[in-house]
Amino acid sequence: MKTPIRSHLKHSLVAAALCALALGSHAAPGAHGPDGEHLDAVPGAAAAGAAAVPxxxxxxxxxxxxxxxxxxxxxxxxxxxxxxxxxxxxxxxxxxxxxxxxxxxxxxxxxxxxxxxxxxxxxxxxxxxxxxxxxxxxxxxxxxxxxxxxAAPLQGGHGHEHTLLQELALPLTLVGGGLLLVGGGIWFLRRGKAVRANKGL
Missing domain, CATH: 2.60.40 (Immunoglobulin-like)
Structure with missing residues:
Protein backbone atom coordinates (compact mmCIF):
# COMPACT_ATOMS: atom_id res chain seq x y z
CA MET A 1 0.00 0.00 0.00
CA LYS A 2 1.26 3.47 -0.81
CA THR A 3 2.15 5.58 2.21
CA PRO A 4 0.57 9.05 2.56
CA ILE A 5 4.02 10.65 2.40
CA ARG A 6 4.87 8.92 -0.85
CA SER A 7 1.53 9.82 -2.41
CA HIS A 8 1.87 13.46 -1.37
CA LEU A 9 5.40 13.61 -2.75
CA LYS A 10 4.29 12.23 -6.10
CA HIS A 11 1.56 14.86 -6.37
CA SER A 12 4.10 17.57 -5.54
CA LEU A 13 6.46 16.29 -8.24
CA VAL A 14 3.72 16.30 -10.86
CA ALA A 15 2.73 19.86 -9.94
CA ALA A 16 6.35 21.04 -10.09
CA ALA A 17 6.88 19.43 -13.50
CA LEU A 18 3.73 21.02 -14.92
CA CYS A 19 4.81 24.40 -13.54
CA ALA A 20 8.24 24.08 -15.15
CA LEU A 21 6.72 23.14 -18.52
CA ALA A 22 4.25 26.02 -18.38
CA LEU A 23 7.01 28.52 -17.64
CA GLY A 24 9.17 27.19 -20.43
CA SER A 25 6.38 27.28 -23.01
CA HIS A 26 5.53 30.95 -22.51
CA ALA A 27 7.73 33.53 -24.16
CA ALA A 28 9.41 35.94 -21.79
CA PRO A 29 8.72 39.66 -22.20
CA GLY A 30 10.89 41.03 -24.97
CA ALA A 31 11.38 37.63 -26.62
CA HIS A 32 11.53 37.38 -30.40
CA GLY A 33 9.69 35.08 -32.78
CA PRO A 34 11.22 33.14 -35.68
CA ASP A 35 11.11 36.21 -37.91
CA GLY A 36 12.52 38.53 -35.27
CA GLU A 37 9.17 40.04 -34.31
CA HIS A 38 8.41 40.94 -30.70
CA LEU A 39 6.12 38.28 -29.30
CA ASP A 40 4.82 40.62 -26.61
CA ALA A 41 4.40 43.57 -28.97
CA VAL A 42 1.11 45.34 -28.45
CA PRO A 43 -1.29 45.68 -31.40
CA GLY A 44 -0.57 48.81 -33.36
CA ALA A 45 3.17 48.82 -32.60
CA ALA A 46 3.92 48.66 -36.31
CA ALA A 47 1.59 51.59 -36.90
CA ALA A 48 3.39 53.54 -34.18
CA GLY A 49 6.70 52.84 -35.89
CA ALA A 50 5.33 54.08 -39.18
CA ALA A 51 3.99 57.23 -37.51
CA ALA A 52 7.49 57.94 -36.17
CA VAL A 53 8.73 58.74 -39.71
CA PRO A 54 9.41 62.52 -39.82
CA ALA A 151 13.53 63.40 -33.29
CA ALA A 152 16.90 62.45 -31.82
CA PRO A 153 17.81 58.75 -32.17
CA LEU A 154 17.44 56.50 -29.14
CA GLN A 155 20.61 56.13 -27.10
CA GLY A 156 22.16 52.85 -25.98
CA GLY A 157 22.00 50.32 -28.78
CA HIS A 158 22.65 47.46 -26.31
CA GLY A 159 19.87 48.47 -23.96
CA HIS A 160 17.40 46.01 -25.45
CA GLU A 161 19.80 43.10 -25.05
CA HIS A 162 20.51 44.03 -21.45
CA THR A 163 16.81 44.40 -20.66
CA LEU A 164 16.04 41.06 -22.31
CA LEU A 165 18.60 39.28 -20.13
CA GLN A 166 17.10 40.89 -17.04
CA GLU A 167 13.59 39.87 -18.03
CA LEU A 168 14.66 36.29 -18.73
CA ALA A 169 16.39 35.94 -15.36
CA LEU A 170 13.23 35.28 -13.31
CA PRO A 171 11.61 32.72 -15.68
CA LEU A 172 14.89 30.84 -16.04
CA THR A 173 15.35 30.82 -12.27
CA LEU A 174 11.85 29.44 -11.75
CA VAL A 175 12.33 26.76 -14.40
CA GLY A 176 15.66 25.78 -12.89
CA GLY A 177 14.11 25.62 -9.44
CA GLY A 178 11.31 23.41 -10.73
CA LEU A 179 13.77 21.02 -12.35
CA LEU A 180 15.81 20.87 -9.15
CA LEU A 181 12.66 20.09 -7.20
CA VAL A 182 11.74 17.29 -9.59
CA GLY A 183 15.24 15.85 -9.42
CA GLY A 184 15.33 16.06 -5.64
CA GLY A 185 11.93 14.40 -5.35
CA ILE A 186 13.02 11.50 -7.54
CA TRP A 187 16.10 11.06 -5.37
CA PHE A 188 13.97 11.00 -2.20
CA LEU A 189 11.61 8.43 -3.75
CA ARG A 190 14.47 6.14 -4.67
CA ARG A 191 16.05 6.61 -1.25
CA GLY A 192 12.73 5.78 0.42
CA LYS A 193 12.43 2.60 -1.64
CA ALA A 194 15.95 1.57 -0.66
CA VAL A 195 15.25 2.19 3.03
CA ARG A 196 12.03 0.18 2.93
CA ALA A 197 13.78 -2.62 1.06
CA ASN A 198 16.46 -2.76 3.72
CA LYS A 199 13.78 -2.90 6.43
CA GLY A 200 11.89 -5.58 4.54
CA LEU A 201 8.80 -3.42 3.97
Whole structure:
Protein backbone atom coordinates (compact mmCIF):
# COMPACT_ATOMS: atom_id res chain seq x y z
CA MET A 1 0.00 0.00 0.00
CA LYS A 2 1.26 3.47 -0.81
CA THR A 3 2.15 5.58 2.21
CA PRO A 4 0.57 9.05 2.56
CA ILE A 5 4.02 10.65 2.40
CA ARG A 6 4.87 8.92 -0.85
CA SER A 7 1.53 9.82 -2.41
CA HIS A 8 1.87 13.46 -1.37
CA LEU A 9 5.40 13.61 -2.75
CA LYS A 10 4.29 12.23 -6.10
CA HIS A 11 1.56 14.86 -6.37
CA SER A 12 4.10 17.57 -5.54
CA LEU A 13 6.46 16.29 -8.24
CA VAL A 14 3.72 16.30 -10.86
CA ALA A 15 2.73 19.86 -9.94
CA ALA A 16 6.35 21.04 -10.09
CA ALA A 17 6.88 19.43 -13.50
CA LEU A 18 3.73 21.02 -14.92
CA CYS A 19 4.81 24.40 -13.54
CA ALA A 20 8.24 24.08 -15.15
CA LEU A 21 6.72 23.14 -18.52
CA ALA A 22 4.25 26.02 -18.38
CA LEU A 23 7.01 28.52 -17.64
CA GLY A 24 9.17 27.19 -20.43
CA SER A 25 6.38 27.28 -23.01
CA HIS A 26 5.53 30.95 -22.51
CA ALA A 27 7.73 33.53 -24.16
CA ALA A 28 9.41 35.94 -21.79
CA PRO A 29 8.72 39.66 -22.20
CA GLY A 30 10.89 41.03 -24.97
CA ALA A 31 11.38 37.63 -26.62
CA HIS A 32 11.53 37.38 -30.40
CA GLY A 33 9.69 35.08 -32.78
CA PRO A 34 11.22 33.14 -35.68
CA ASP A 35 11.11 36.21 -37.91
CA GLY A 36 12.52 38.53 -35.27
CA GLU A 37 9.17 40.04 -34.31
CA HIS A 38 8.41 40.94 -30.70
CA LEU A 39 6.12 38.28 -29.30
CA ASP A 40 4.82 40.62 -26.61
CA ALA A 41 4.40 43.57 -28.97
CA VAL A 42 1.11 45.34 -28.45
CA PRO A 43 -1.29 45.68 -31.40
CA GLY A 44 -0.57 48.81 -33.36
CA ALA A 45 3.17 48.82 -32.60
CA ALA A 46 3.92 48.66 -36.31
CA ALA A 47 1.59 51.59 -36.90
CA ALA A 48 3.39 53.54 -34.18
CA GLY A 49 6.70 52.84 -35.89
CA ALA A 50 5.33 54.08 -39.18
CA ALA A 51 3.99 57.23 -37.51
CA ALA A 52 7.49 57.94 -36.17
CA VAL A 53 8.73 58.74 -39.71
CA PRO A 54 9.41 62.52 -39.82
CA UNK A 55 6.70 64.27 -41.82
CA UNK A 56 5.35 67.74 -42.47
CA UNK A 57 2.42 69.48 -44.11
CA UNK A 58 2.32 72.80 -45.93
CA UNK A 59 -0.53 74.55 -47.70
CA UNK A 60 -1.50 77.73 -49.47
CA UNK A 61 -4.58 78.97 -51.29
CA UNK A 62 -3.58 76.91 -54.33
CA UNK A 63 -1.65 73.87 -53.19
CA UNK A 64 -1.04 71.55 -50.31
CA UNK A 65 2.01 69.34 -49.75
CA UNK A 66 2.57 66.36 -47.48
CA UNK A 67 6.17 65.23 -47.09
CA UNK A 68 7.83 62.22 -45.46
CA UNK A 69 11.54 61.88 -44.76
CA UNK A 70 12.26 58.29 -45.74
CA UNK A 71 15.41 56.25 -46.37
CA UNK A 72 15.34 56.96 -50.11
CA UNK A 73 14.86 60.69 -49.65
CA UNK A 74 12.17 63.28 -48.98
CA UNK A 75 8.93 62.05 -50.57
CA UNK A 76 6.35 64.76 -51.30
CA UNK A 77 2.73 64.54 -52.43
CA UNK A 78 1.40 67.67 -54.13
CA UNK A 79 -2.35 68.30 -54.44
CA UNK A 80 -4.72 71.12 -55.35
CA UNK A 81 -5.87 72.71 -52.11
CA UNK A 82 -9.50 73.20 -53.11
CA UNK A 83 -10.16 69.89 -54.86
CA UNK A 84 -7.46 67.66 -53.35
CA UNK A 85 -6.61 66.47 -56.87
CA UNK A 86 -3.00 65.36 -57.43
CA UNK A 87 -0.77 67.86 -59.20
CA UNK A 88 1.45 65.95 -61.61
CA UNK A 89 4.54 66.97 -63.57
CA UNK A 90 4.99 70.21 -61.63
CA UNK A 91 8.25 71.92 -60.72
CA UNK A 92 8.89 71.58 -56.99
CA UNK A 93 11.85 73.20 -55.28
CA UNK A 94 12.66 72.87 -51.57
CA UNK A 95 14.79 75.26 -49.53
CA UNK A 96 16.06 74.88 -45.98
CA UNK A 97 18.50 77.46 -44.70
CA UNK A 98 21.19 78.05 -47.31
CA UNK A 99 20.51 74.73 -49.05
CA UNK A 100 18.05 74.00 -51.81
CA UNK A 101 17.16 71.14 -54.13
CA UNK A 102 14.62 70.09 -56.72
CA UNK A 103 12.22 67.19 -56.19
CA UNK A 104 11.73 65.03 -59.28
CA UNK A 105 8.29 63.71 -60.17
CA UNK A 106 7.91 59.90 -60.07
CA UNK A 107 5.01 58.74 -62.27
CA UNK A 108 5.01 55.21 -60.84
CA UNK A 109 4.51 56.46 -57.27
CA UNK A 110 2.65 59.65 -58.08
CA UNK A 111 4.92 61.66 -55.78
CA UNK A 112 7.99 63.88 -55.92
CA UNK A 113 11.34 62.75 -54.52
CA UNK A 114 14.07 65.03 -53.21
CA UNK A 115 17.38 63.17 -53.45
CA UNK A 116 19.90 66.00 -53.02
CA UNK A 117 22.56 64.52 -50.71
CA UNK A 118 23.61 67.73 -48.96
CA UNK A 119 20.06 68.89 -48.26
CA UNK A 120 18.98 65.44 -47.07
CA UNK A 121 21.97 65.22 -44.73
CA UNK A 122 20.95 68.53 -43.16
CA UNK A 123 17.29 67.51 -42.87
CA UNK A 124 18.17 64.23 -41.15
CA UNK A 125 19.83 66.06 -38.27
CA UNK A 126 17.71 66.08 -35.07
CA UNK A 127 15.77 69.28 -34.59
CA UNK A 128 13.24 71.49 -36.35
CA UNK A 129 13.89 72.43 -39.97
CA UNK A 130 12.08 75.33 -41.63
CA UNK A 131 11.16 74.59 -45.24
CA UNK A 132 10.19 76.84 -48.14
CA UNK A 133 8.65 75.14 -51.17
CA UNK A 134 8.29 76.74 -54.58
CA UNK A 135 5.61 75.17 -56.78
CA UNK A 136 5.18 75.89 -60.49
CA UNK A 137 2.35 73.97 -62.15
CA UNK A 138 1.33 75.25 -65.58
CA UNK A 139 0.09 78.81 -65.18
CA UNK A 140 -0.02 78.52 -61.39
CA UNK A 141 2.81 79.17 -58.98
CA UNK A 142 3.03 79.63 -55.24
CA UNK A 143 5.27 79.54 -52.18
CA UNK A 144 4.52 77.22 -49.26
CA UNK A 145 6.14 77.14 -45.86
CA UNK A 146 6.44 74.14 -43.57
CA UNK A 147 8.45 72.74 -40.70
CA UNK A 148 10.01 69.27 -40.45
CA UNK A 149 10.59 67.95 -36.93
CA UNK A 150 13.23 65.20 -36.62
CA ALA A 151 13.53 63.40 -33.29
CA ALA A 152 16.90 62.45 -31.82
CA PRO A 153 17.81 58.75 -32.17
CA LEU A 154 17.44 56.50 -29.14
CA GLN A 155 20.61 56.13 -27.10
CA GLY A 156 22.16 52.85 -25.98
CA GLY A 157 22.00 50.32 -28.78
CA HIS A 158 22.65 47.46 -26.31
CA GLY A 159 19.87 48.47 -23.96
CA HIS A 160 17.40 46.01 -25.45
CA GLU A 161 19.80 43.10 -25.05
CA HIS A 162 20.51 44.03 -21.45
CA THR A 163 16.81 44.40 -20.66
CA LEU A 164 16.04 41.06 -22.31
CA LEU A 165 18.60 39.28 -20.13
CA GLN A 166 17.10 40.89 -17.04
CA GLU A 167 13.59 39.87 -18.03
CA LEU A 168 14.66 36.29 -18.73
CA ALA A 169 16.39 35.94 -15.36
CA LEU A 170 13.23 35.28 -13.31
CA PRO A 171 11.61 32.72 -15.68
CA LEU A 172 14.89 30.84 -16.04
CA THR A 173 15.35 30.82 -12.27
CA LEU A 174 11.85 29.44 -11.75
CA VAL A 175 12.33 26.76 -14.40
CA GLY A 176 15.66 25.78 -12.89
CA GLY A 177 14.11 25.62 -9.44
CA GLY A 178 11.31 23.41 -10.73
CA LEU A 179 13.77 21.02 -12.35
CA LEU A 180 15.81 20.87 -9.15
CA LEU A 181 12.66 20.09 -7.20
CA VAL A 182 11.74 17.29 -9.59
CA GLY A 183 15.24 15.85 -9.42
CA GLY A 184 15.33 16.06 -5.64
CA GLY A 185 11.93 14.40 -5.35
CA ILE A 186 13.02 11.50 -7.54
CA TRP A 187 16.10 11.06 -5.37
CA PHE A 188 13.97 11.00 -2.20
CA LEU A 189 11.61 8.43 -3.75
CA ARG A 190 14.47 6.14 -4.67
CA ARG A 191 16.05 6.61 -1.25
CA GLY A 192 12.73 5.78 0.42
CA LYS A 193 12.43 2.60 -1.64
CA ALA A 194 15.95 1.57 -0.66
CA VAL A 195 15.25 2.19 3.03
CA ARG A 196 12.03 0.18 2.93
CA ALA A 197 13.78 -2.62 1.06
CA ASN A 198 16.46 -2.76 3.72
CA LYS A 199 13.78 -2.90 6.43
CA GLY A 200 11.89 -5.58 4.54
CA LEU A 201 8.80 -3.42 3.97
Missing amino acids: RFEAQSELFEVVGRLQAEGLSLYLNQFQTNEPVLQAQLQIESGALQGTAAFRPEQGDYLLSDAALLQALRQPGQHALVLTVIAGQQSDLLEGSLQV
